[in-house]
Amino acid sequence: DAMVIQNPRYQVTQFGKPVTLSCSQTLNHNVMYWYQQKSSQAPKLLFHYYDKDFNNEADTPDNFQSRRPNTSFCFLDIRSPGLGDAAMYLCATSRAPGLAGGYEQYFGPGTRLTVT
């Protein structure tokens, strides 16, 4: 009964070689988020989708892009990975704000990205 699924769990890519990370959800939530978490640091929000509306955080590098082809799936594209992009990438979902019962986030297991 997995709710937020991330594939792959581990990804190795070469410096400068584009890579795509995948997230899917079975919760039918409106909002999907991508976080970057480096070792011993807090998860940091990169961007989120509210339905089809894309919302980029001001300090997210242009190297990071995202696509959401439908409600269930969301992708993180890293166009030219650098060594500094090695991290755990977390996908999360939530309902929309304002709905009864609150809208806490549900997290996937993460994809650990290594850049060689």
Place this chain on the structure above:
Amino acid sequence: AQSVSQHNHHVILSEAASLELGCNYSYGGTVNLFWYVQYPGQHLQLLLKYFSGDPLVKGIKGFEAEFIKSKFSFNLRKPSVQWSDTAEYFCAVRRDGGFKTIFGAGTRLFVKA
């Protein structure tokens, strides 16, 4: 800008000891507050949340947290920890009605059997 500060990066306790993890945030408006837990090898899970109402919030596995608005704090407590509570704990805050959740750097708890 919002920020979240967790007072301890590493905590080591013996089983049955009491736990209190400190969390302070900086934001002047109405906030939603969360504690998430990440057990070894597992994903982040919600431990408890505060949106409004009673500032003493009870979560899963015997955890509770108290929101003290005047102190901008949301400390996590458990009267008697178990070995299975070994995990990393993250405090998080979000502006009420917003999307962006700010996480603290986390506290790694190790409980000795």
